[in-house]
Amino acid sequence: MTDTLIPNGCKTNGPVESGYFKKGCNPFAQTGRSKLQNKRVLLNQQIIKQMRMRAGAENLLKATSNNKVREQVVLELSYVNSDLQLLMEQLEGLNSSVEVYQNVQETSSIPLIPLGLKETKDVDFSVALKVSFFHSAPSMFTSDIRPSVRWLLRACRTPSRNPSGVDLLANYFSQLSFLETRFFSPTRQIGIFFTWYDSFTGVPVCQQNISLEKASMLFNMAALYSQIGTRADRQTQTGLEDAIAAFQKSAGVLHYLKETFTHTPSYDMSPAMLSMLIRLMLAQAQECLFEQITLPGIRNEFFSLLRIAQEAAKVGETYGEVHQSMIQTPIKNNVPFFWTTMSELKTNHYKSLAHYFVSTALLDHQCKSNTQSQLLEERRRIGKAHLQRSIMGHEEAIRIHSRCRDLQKLYILSDILQAGLRRSLTKFEQNDKEEEFTDYMLAPDIISKTEKKAEMEIPAATKVKVKDLFQRLGPLSVFSAKQRWSAPRTIRLRLQDRDLGFTLKGDAPVQIQSLDPLCPAAAEGLKEGDYLVAVGDTECRWLGVSDVMKLLKDVDEEGVNIRVVSMLDSSSQPMVTPFVSGFSLPSIL
Numbered sequence: 001m002t003d004t005l006i007p008n009g010c011k012t013n014g015p016v017e018s019g020y021f022k023k024g025c026n027p028f029a030q031t032g033r034s035k036l037q038n039k040r041v042l043l044n045q046q047i048i049k050q051m052r053m054r055a056g057a058e059n060l061l062k063a064t065s066n067n068k069v070r071e072q073v074v075l076e077l078s079y080v081n082s083d084l085q086l087l088m089e090q091l092e093g094l095n096s097s098v099e100v101y102q103n104v105q106e107t108s109s110i111p112l113i114p115l116g117l118k119e120t121k122d123v124d125f126s127v128a129l130k131v132s133f134f135h136s137a138p139s140m141f142t143s144d145i146r147p148s149v150r151w152l153l154r155a156c157r158t159p160s161r162n163p164s165g166v167d168l169l170a171n172y173f174s175q176l177s178f179l180e181t182r183f184f185s186p187t188r189q190i191g192i193f194f195t196w197y198d199s200f201t202g203v204p205v206c207q208q209n210i211s212l213e214k215a216s217m218l219f220n221m222a223a224l225y226s227q228i229g230t231r232a233d234r235q236t237q238t239g240l241e242d243a244i245a246a247f248q249k250s251a252g253v254l255h256y257l258k259e260t261f262t263h264t265p266s267y268d269m270s271p272a273m274l275s276m277l278i279r280l281m282l283a284q285a286q287e288c289l290f291e292q293i294t295l296p297g298i299r300n301e302f303f304s305l306l307r308i309a310q311e312a313a314k315v316g317e318t319y320g321e322v323h324q325s326m327i328q329t330p331i332k333n334n335v336p337f338f339w340t341t342m343s344e345l346k347t348n349h350y351k352s353l354a355h356y357f358v359s360t361a362l363l364d365h366q367c368k369s370n371t372q373s374q375l376l377e378e379r380r381r382i383g384k385a386h387l388q389r390s391i392m393g394h395e396e397a398i399r400i401h402s403r404c405r406d407l408q409k410l411y412i413l414s415d416i417l418q419a420g421l422r423r424s425l426t427k428f429e430q431n432d433k434e435e436e437f438t439d440y441m442l443a444p445d446i447i448s449k450t451e452k453k454a455e456m457e458i459p460a461a462t463k464v465k466v467k468d469l470f471q472r473l474g475p476l477s478v479f480s481a482k483q484r485w486s487a488p489r490t491i492r493l494r495l496q497d498r499d500l501g502f503t504l505k506g507d508a509p510v511q512i513q514s515l516d517p518l519c520p521a522a523a524e525g526l527k528e529g530d531y532l533v534a535v536g537d538t539e540c541r542w543l544g545v546s547d548v549m550k551l552l553k554d555v556d557e558e559g560v561n562i563r564v565v566s567m568l569d570s571s572s573q574p575m576v577t578p579f580v581s582g583f584s585l586p587s588i589l
Helices: 032-063 068-093 128-137 138-155 163-183 210-229 235-259 270-295 303-326 337-364 373-402 411-430 547-550
Strands: 194-197 202-205 489-491 503-504 511-513 532-535 560-565
Touching: 032 068, 163 210, 194 210, 210 235, 210 270, 235 270, 270 303, 270 337, 303 337, 337 373, 337 411, 373 411, 503 547, 511 532, 532 547
Parallel strands: none
Antiparallel strands: 194 202, 489 560, 503 511, 532 560
């Protein structure tokens, strides 16, 4: 469609992202997108510093009664608020820098709006693991689990802008469910604080609930899908299909986030903001659907032109709904001005296109020869009225473009708007007769209709199945945060008259039952109901009764060491063994 508006060949300077560090992760990529994210990190740090200074000044203002001190604090507070406002404006500028997200080959399509990734502070899980790893050997964590978790957490901070990057975030999101079930008790806090910065305001949100981490990861998945859609080559059918799918998946993830995490304290994940973002993603998907329909060209036939007009009206109507949601309080106070003006501009642009196609159908395609001249004149008059509305709409879009500094930087957009206006003016001049009396008839709105409506698509990535990184700790149904456990105890198991002194029951892990209170194992501290987690050097958390009995059948007179843990009452305090209290887990980030 846009190929008919401006010629190809506009030069576009933009970075090209290439290569992987790991699959789905590229922390060393020096692209425009990564540089923007680095700037976002620095701005977030400066914003939180200024907010702390403001909070301190406000507390001092409340506490002091000295007039000189109050005057000095008020002056300092004005400086802090001014600096904070400037930082907020810089952050808004980053959210308005859409050109670095566009396809580097794109020369004739209206830019789309991507979501920026939320930033976070490093998280140290060592406290939770110290408390919860009492039933595990420390070597297991050091040699196997810690490297995997550390790599996954680091990689999720720098996902690649492709499906592999989305899969990486989905993998971590699924691992968080295992982490929550195994380590995060619903009845007690474990001292881990998750901090995420608001994508629009930079204000940090900090809480101990792992739901903030999970919700923020979903937001970043949706943001990554939007960036994939923005980057797609919209001059090809394949690229448009990729863009449509990406924006629909972005809307689906945002909808899943809205329905699943209803009390997230971060404003960018509030129900009102998420509803607006869902509309925006679907509007951009609808825009790509329109481009897909018009990409092969528009047939200069009456009904074909009317169909395209209704499709364009649908895009304009969808963006109109987006704009209305953006100007509602309190969303309008946090959404970048660039976003609001872009949605308003596209509303006018696509409605103007709809009126242009209707006018072309009415003016260029005459009725049958036996039609009365009065009807022909009426048809021509209505066609010119639609053409006038097309001209007014294009002029309004250009006016909107001129009032936003960030929009003015998008030269491709300016060329497209100017080309649309020139085309409508040319058509009007061709059908304007000097002897005609000026007619001020107002053309009616065009009823929108589409053959392909953009729909939310919840991607399978939100429910991807992954291997539990902590699987070696044992079955999750047993070794979870809902239970409280004693520290592992080592028992020297010796035979007495070829009898162990107990029997085993249950699935993995097996439990001690029918314990003889006079047997050597009972004397060393073995209890009825203990869970057997190791025989000698062999871990047996996942072994059933028959497999464990095979390990015990060769016990000789010297005996063998077994390791057991006991399930405690919810009111009991877990015992801490020396290897746990002295085991220092470095930060896994």
